[in-house]
Amino acid sequence: MSSHVYRRHDLLHVEPEAWREMLLATGRLDRLADEAQRLVEGWAERGLPVIVRRGAPGDDESAIAVGLPLPPTLGKLRLGFFIPPGHVAASVAALSVAEAARSAPAHLRPQLEAAAALGRRFGLWPAVFGALLWQHLTGLAYLRPGSDIDLIWPVPRRESLDELLDDLAELDEAGPNRLDGEIILSTGEGANWRELRGALACPGGTVLVKSMHGAELRCARHLFM
Template structure:
């Protein structure tokens, strides 16, 4: 799927050879990072857009690569030229995670994905499960969370999805469900924190977006948040 510009957190990108040359030129060829990046490039795996620091120059993009367990299981952070990004994409749809779950849980997982779809949300899977699906390398370990990216249009939809996730989180033997609600204006909130905030159990909530963070104390939330594109147009 082609992602709209500007880049947002969780977008996946692949780079052309010139961009890779620029990235590798700043590293010592004998270093572990250099060797891992060469292997990553050779497989044409994507990089993920992370939160953008304010000091970036125009046209630059901060991205991350989480290395699999056999490669040292660390996260590499890179600055790349956005213009040299040759394709854009998204994390896999959540239902594909069934292939990484025990057979006894796969049907329940598909049922949850169908229920989320019925509420208008095509969830994506990121984190350990997402990267293992993308690369085929070992990321998922015992105790790994299932991280869901949940695009939502409004607060009511978010509340309904959270109800589904809370119920599913009680299923015996099921991985812990985590992840974020992502609103059209680029606001992202951990679904567990959203539930605590909306229920009154917490007075504040942390809101992430591509260019920073903010804390919201009041409980008012617009039923229909403006899209990122319309907010830029305004």
């Protein structure tokens, strides 16, 4: 097992030679259309990262479970692979909301800039994942008119959490696109911010918490005790 602890949503560069060997070993490209095959085959050589994902029970724990999504025009498939730890070239910095706003379609920029400003007010630096991330990284069309904007928020101080969630709900309601994403706990586990907000409003409310090892319902209030 790798001595480095990877978390969900971490971005990694893989050495091109290791990428080619992995594709040959898995043989998963035969089911893809020609254009999709070429994109995946050249993924590492283009300097594009993969994203760390949760593995399944029984997977080889000495390898790193990663994935990449194809753009909607190529089927919008989410492809999963396993990379030997020694072949990860480097971690890639998360894409900040502020940086994503500069390359996003014009109609999304005010909403993203407002999210970045919200983060600054709480001393947080939210990051982007999902369609907006992959469109920024690849230059391909991942966003569609109704695409969610997926954001990762580091957990704030408990006394600020309710205010942050309420402000996120206001940004979401104002649009133009639906804001989705997770609050990431200090353990690296994550909970959907909207579900967490609803659970905290109910005595004994539970929320689905995701980790590298699985997902389970927990009492929302107990997460911050």
